[in-house]
Amino acid sequence: MENLVEAILVGLLISDMTVLASSRVAGCIRVTAMQGLLLGVLTLLLQAEAMSLRVVLMAGIGMLLKGGVFPYLLARAGKEAGVQREVEPFVGYIGSVLLAVAMLVVAVWLGTRLPLQVHAGQTLVVPAAFMTMFTGLFLIVARRKALTQVVGFLVFENGIYAFGVATVGEVPALVELGVLLDAFVAVFVMGIAIYHINREFDHIDTDQLSSLKG
């Protein structure tokens, strides 16, 4: 049981590194979907003692949205924009992987410093959550394509979700539904924004959007 939780968290860490190391946008989207599924299973495992219909339902809705709907929306936006890979990111892929190791060290250090109430024997949860958040933030600042930045947003959201599962445990259903709805609307709006950026400029490179055309 504890070993299974550990394995899922290690899977989460590996998926973070995969997103950072991969140049294919479709691959990044798939990994994000897998993260959503892993987090759903993690929720169920961590609350196995207090299993109720509500817990199962919330985890199910989360898995459906993060593992199915978001990736579908993003993959469609990517197909319409004709984006297959991130060609020249601001930080290269080897640099990203090396920074990932540094982020992991910081995440583990933070995990040891924060006085949080976590389930006994699951000290990896907080570092994994921090690492996922860092990965998401890093993707948002270090990648050029708008689509990859949306992927970064999703990874960041996954990290916060993992943090919540680890530390708070029982989130009121209303709050959890509200968060999921917000994320859904955000991805929806970003998908539409990507579509429009692509129609207007024939590309979705955000660094070319920073200066106004006279």
Place this chain on the structure above:
Amino acid sequence: MTSAPLVHLFLGLLLAPLLLGVINRTKAFFAGRRGPPVLQLYWDLAKLLRKGAVYSQTTTWVFQAGPVVGLAAVLAALALIPFGGAAAPLHFNGDLLLLAYVLGLMRFFTVVAALDTGSSFEGMGASREVQFAALAEPALLLALAAAARKAGSLSLSGILPAAVPLSPELALAAGALVIVFLCENSRVPFDDPNTHLELTMIHEVMVLDHSGPDLALILYSAALKLWVLGALIVGMLVPTVAGVPWVANTVIGLAGMLLLAVVVGVVESVTARVRLVRVPHLLAAAGALAALAFVLVLR
């Protein structure tokens, strides 16, 4: 009980070329061919040993020392590797560092012998080999460090008998070791052992000028290196059974080695070689996996 390490050493010396035969047979099976006999490398070695060697006039004693030192180094490495749960013939605290560095010595002499020929192609191969090795070595050492910390022992013989429920950290370290294993033995995602185009070869291009017994020594050393690094991975992943005679564990270990050879053959059949500029990415990924394992173990 004391005879087990010596039997394992002898088995390594005897069976190492067999692994390459198994890999080639697996690849042939996937390609729909019959393939060379499993014992082909033994025949090749016997043939090469009967021939004379040709030395270019530009070479010095370094060129002739290369294969000999290489074989000596890999023999030392073989003596450090435990097999089938029994201790290695030679074991002391810190021998995992010695393992990394005797392999480094072997590589250094292969490279120096290649440079000694004065051929530009061999220089290119030497440059690539050293570049990739510089990236593979941190991954190897970090993975070994993670395993050492987990086992609480600085000797390979204390690390290797695998823990029965495989912890995620050790699985990560073993994953990094598999990538290093493929790179160090110039197998497919990194280098194609069958290629004979100088521009793309890495390891093979460095031994082009060796002939006869020298080439036999190099081929045999390469097979032994495959065995050494393979035994490291098998020792990490295949658990040993307690309370049975050591022969049983030896048989389990041998089965693990054969399985590893088949897996390598399958990997070579289903993946393409990555572009030369992408090789460092793969090795950086191995390093990241090993670092992840190390951080998780330290936690």
